[in-house]
Amino acid sequence: MDDRPVVLADDTTRAWSPRTARARFREGLAIPTAGVAAGYAQANLVSVPADWAYDMLLFCQRNPRACPLLDVTDAGSTSTVLASDADLRTDLPRYRVWEGGELVDEPTDVRAYWRDDLVSFLIGCSFTFEWALAAAGVPLRHVEQGRNVPMYRTTWQCRSAGRLSGPMVVSMRPVPPEHLDDAIRESGLMPAVHGAPVHCGDPSALGVDDLDRPDFGDRVELAPDDIPVFWACGVTPQAAVMASRPPFALTHAPGRMFVGDARDEQFRVL
Amino acid sequence: MDDRPVVLADDTTRAWSPRTARARFREGLAIPTAGVAAGYAQANLVSVPADWAYDMLLFCQRNPRACPLLDVTDAGSTSTVLASDADLRTDLPRYRVWEGGELVDEPTDVRAYWRDDLVSFLIGCSFTFEWALAAAGVPLRHVEQGRNVPMYRTTWQCRSAGRLSGPMVVSMRPVPPEHLDDAIRESGLMPAVHGAPVHCGDPSALGVDDLDRPDFGDRVELAPDDIPVFWACGVTPQAAVMASRPPFALTHAPGRMFVGDARDEQFRVL
Known part of the structure; x- marks a missing residue:
């Protein structure tokens, strides 16, 4: 696992475009994303089988402060409206893989775990x-x-x-x-x-x-x-996965978020 | 139908509590709700069979400006977190009943149309x-x-x-x-x-x-x-019902909203 204190973004990673950040993470870089591609909005990820997607969507609707939804994909889709060229299976620095509510792996790429019935939820990040x-x-x-x-x-x-x-x-x-x-x-x-x-x-x-x-x-x-x-916090769905034990789920690893193309200020209501 | 110009709330109906307004509508009063129970938040209603609930929930998530969700009920439930004592089948002034995308009735009560698989969506109102x-x-x-x-x-x-x-x-x-x-x-x-x-x-x-x-x-x-x-506008789901023709749906009649217990100002972010 990867719970040691971390060094946050340096001047180089802060200046990355979201596209560059995603490309580096796709190559395997597994750093925390705080400060990376400064000025661009990041997102929490949770992916569940279609059979659980309604419950997850309703859970997010009913808990909007913890789980404000920025995008929900069609089943099996690996792309998101939050970025033009992203692949949700590879473009986060690190993932968590859950089976029956148990953490079974923390890979930097989830292509080996991907299923065509997965619905992905991208959730706003503080x-x-x-x-x-x-x-x-x-x-x-x-x-x-x-x-x-x-x-x-x-x-x-x-x-x-x-x-x-x-x-x-x-x-x-x-x-x-x-x-x-x-x-x-x-x-x-x-x-x-x-x-x-x-x-x-x-x-x-x-x-x-x-x-x-x-x-x-x-x-x-x-x-x-x-x-x-x-x-x-957008880690709340991970806690629900741990408590409610769906047969399978993927999430981001805490602090290792999806980096999208929208600017932070686009999420300000004024 | 009921499309003639209307007289809005008078001093009496403006001063009603939400509970009083719902009780009057339950008795059959079918007036527009603009100004009724002034200061309390009203909501749009759309109810669809459970088989269509995921699509409706996702439609609302993907179109949050038109369809900001205030509550989604469990299938068959006639109550809502927006009011302590409401019955969604009777407490709106007027409803619309849709079959295959066609408007088939505009009753003041939908108990005769109710089904145990209906999921109700309550959507914010301007x-x-x-x-x-x-x-x-x-x-x-x-x-x-x-x-x-x-x-x-x-x-x-x-x-x-x-x-x-x-x-x-x-x-x-x-x-x-x-x-x-x-x-x-x-x-x-x-x-x-x-x-x-x-x-x-x-x-x-x-x-x-x-x-x-x-x-x-x-x-x-x-x-x-x-x-x-x-x-x-929260009538957008009605337009989706007309365009997409689910086998069955209930909605409020435009301008005849659900009157909930929350104060308007509770929906202000500051």
């Missing part, structure tokens, strides 16, 4: 609103510290859909008090990429016992006055 | 953002004139989903030039109820030949400098 937070002067501690954003499985249950249920997963960013209003407003203007925070302040309100032990991503240091701010 | 337009000082010509908002079938095709395809339907509001920015901003802040306009200015860009002959609702007079402003 990296997209980080552009707006940074533009408003909100410091991004995980970026300053060269780490992936920390994510936590909460005790908040999603609204279930058919056979799919599971907890909400959240990402956490430490925000100085004087920037809290900016962070809420700027992310709130981007509902297609999770929108406003679901909670600010007390991790225990979400059933998170220890901020230093995220379930996905890396731990991040809070400055003395920082408030932990929690946003619903 | 009446909800009219609250914000009015608060920003944008005049609402159709309300001033006591008419239902005019709606037009455009030549813009929706993104298809399985067996469902069809044109985008739009609602039109005349807006004075000095209020155009307000109208765009205020509706843009409410993406769950259609969001910003899809077009301002030239009706022919949408394939609309004659503003005085709407396909649904009533014609509305423009003041001399008014700009016609077009928003994607």
Whole structure:
């Protein structure tokens, strides 16, 4: 597996076009995508057999803060409206393969696992609103510290859909008090990429016992006055896969997202 | 049928609670809902057999400006998360019944048509953002004139989903030039109820030949400098039903919406 702390994008990978990023990942590069192809929107991926697609689509509709849908493919399709030339089987840096809710592989390419009945769901990513937070002067501690954003499985249950249920997963960013209003407003203007925070302040309100032990991503240091701010996270469908055990699913590996062709600012409602 | 110009809500019906409005409609009152239970969000309805539910859900996902989903029920359910005590078979003022894409009835109650395999889709309504337009000082010509908002079938095709395809339907509001920015901003802040306009200015860009002959609702007079402003409309699924001919569907009658318990302002992202 690949859970060691990571070095985020450097000047070279930040300047990549989305097409270049996808080409590098297709060649096997397996780096985290935070900061890669800066300015272009990334997406979470979950692919399930057609027999489970209605439940997944309904699960996303019923949990729009965690699972804002940017695209849903036709069964078997390996392309997406989010990019002109992408192949969803090869163009992410790393995938997770799930059988009966168990993680069985983390390859950099899923051609060997692909099935013609797979429906792929591309879900908005909070990296997209980080552009707006940074533009408003909100410091991004995980970026300053060269780490992936920390994510936590909460005790908040999603609204279930058919056979799919599971907890909400959240990402956490430490925000100085004087920037809290900016962070809420700027992310709130981007509902297609999770929108406003679901909670600010007390991790225990979400059933998170220890901020230093995220379930996905890396731990991040809070400055003395920082408030932990929690946003619903596109890893939530992975938690539903783990809880609900469909016979088969593919997802991105947390922090290793699909890089699309749309600009971050296209997801701002104003 | 029921296409004559209508008198909109009076002081009594404006002051109704959503629960009272639903109770009156359940008793058979068949008035348009514009202005009824002022301040509470209304919704479009389309119900299709479970066999068609995936296509409808995907159609809505792929056309989010026209079909922003507020709730999708489990098959056969007559209740919705949008109201605590509602019965979707009786609580709208008037329905349309569709067989093979043909309108076969417009009853005030669909208990006689109900099927246990029906999945109901409740879709955001532009009446909800009219609250914000009015608060920003944008005049609402159709309300001033006591008419239902005019709606037009455009030549813009929706993104298809399985067996469902069809044109985008739009609602039109005349807006004075000095209020155009307000109208765009205020509706843009409410993406769950259609969001910003899809077009301002030239009706022919949408394939609309004659503003005085709407396909649904009533014609509305423009003041001399008014700009016609077009928003994607929740009647779009009805146009898809007419174009794609599922064996059976129920919808609301245009302008006779479901009145839910949520306040209009809950759909504003800020």
